[in-house]
Structures are given as C-alpha cells and as structure tokens.
Amino acid sequence: MATVESARGVRDAENVDSLPVIWRTIIEIPLGDSTRCTRQPFVDSLDRLSARAERLARAKELLLAVERITQASDWAVTITPKKVFAERFGEEFTQLSDELQHAGFTYDDYAIRVEYARKWGML
Numbered sequence: 001m002a003t004v005e006s007a008r009g010v011r012d013a014e015n016v017d018s019l020p021v022i023w024r025t026i027i028e029i030p031l032g033d034s035t036r037c038t039r040q041p042f043v044d045s046l047d048r049l050s051a052r053a054e055r056l057a058r059a060k061e062l063l064l065a066v067e068r069i070t071q072a073s074d075w076a077v078t079i080t081p082k083k084v085f086a087e088r089f090g091e092e093f094t095q096l097s098d099e100l101q102h103a104g105f106t107y108d109d110y111a112i113r114v115e116y117a118r119k120w121g122m123l
Helices: 042-070 096-102
Strands: 021-030 076-079 083-089 111-118
Touching (some): 042 096
Antiparallel strands (some): 021 083, 021 111, 076 083
16 A cells, blocks of 8 residues: 655555545557558558557457456547547556556557546635
8 A cells, every 4th residue: 555644744554545536547558650641552551551450459459458457347438540548537557557467468558647636626
C-alpha cells in the first residue's frame, strides 16, 4: 500500500484510501502512421494497409486482455486515426501493466496514464 506524508511530516498509510480523489486510468494504444496517404505506389499501399490491419488486430487483443484482467466491461473506448484510448474511473492501475506484460504485450503496444479528479467536484 502506498503512503502519503501528512501535514506533520509523518507518513500515514491509512490516508491513501481516504483521499478525496477519483482515479482515472487511461490506456493509450498507438496505431502508427495516419491512414491518410496520397499517390502511393500500389504495392506500398498494400503493405501500409497490412501493417495497419495488424496494429488494429493487436489493439483489439489488448482491449480484450484489459477487459479480462480487470473483469470490467465498462471501459470507455475512443478510436482516433493515430491511437485507441480506453479509460475508466476507479480502476486499480498498479498491477495492470504487469498483468499486460505477463499476457505477452510490450511497452510498444500501450502506455498507461493515470489522472485524478476531486470527488467533491470543483472548488
């Protein structure tokens, strides 16, 4: 369990769970180059499409692994031309990267970011 330092300078493990924050875990899956290309030779275009299809298939495998590992299907997924984002509030993120590595994914396949928001809203 993580510890935080209180105002008195004393490390206090119990305060971590009582912090008034909500953790938001964001998984970024890069898809490589944008799909846009013009006036490319036919063979180069086929190679580019094949590479992109492989990255999309890998992104799908990773999302399915995340669902299996976290046992949660309420991840919000956003797909852009360059990345796939999966995000969820309140997810335990500390072991997620290790579990994905154990499942055969590399750090080239994904990046995990964690953000937080105050539970009580804006001040």
